[in-house]
Amino acid sequence: MAAPRKYPPELRERAVRMYRTSDPKPQIKRLAVDLGVHPEALRGWIRQAEADAGERRDRLTTAEREELAALRKENAQLKRANEILKAASAFFAQELDTTRRRY
Known part of the structure; x- marks a missing residue:
């Protein structure tokens, strides 16, 4: 805040x-x-x-500053979502790996 x-x-x-x-x-x-x-x-x-x-x-004008702040916020959210998706895909790729031995 x-x-x-x-x-x-x-x-x-x-x-x-x-x-x-x-x-x-x-x-x-x-x-x-x-x-x-x-x-x-x-x-x-x-x-x-x-x-x-x-x-x-x-x-920058006030409107441009507001737009820039909103775009930066959206960019940060998209980066976080991308990192989560990368981690999830790596996790599921390990689970689906058929060459890995399961005990």
């Missing part, structure tokens, strides 16, 4: 909206202090919002 988030989603949305609608753009550090959040947290939120809006190409 994921750790609880330190800042509520409403605060994140409001902080990003305040930054994006301000003209001129305020310093991230000053805005973070005013809102009571860590400057690097605010910087990350702004970058993610820019990626979601298609303004940045160096980060």
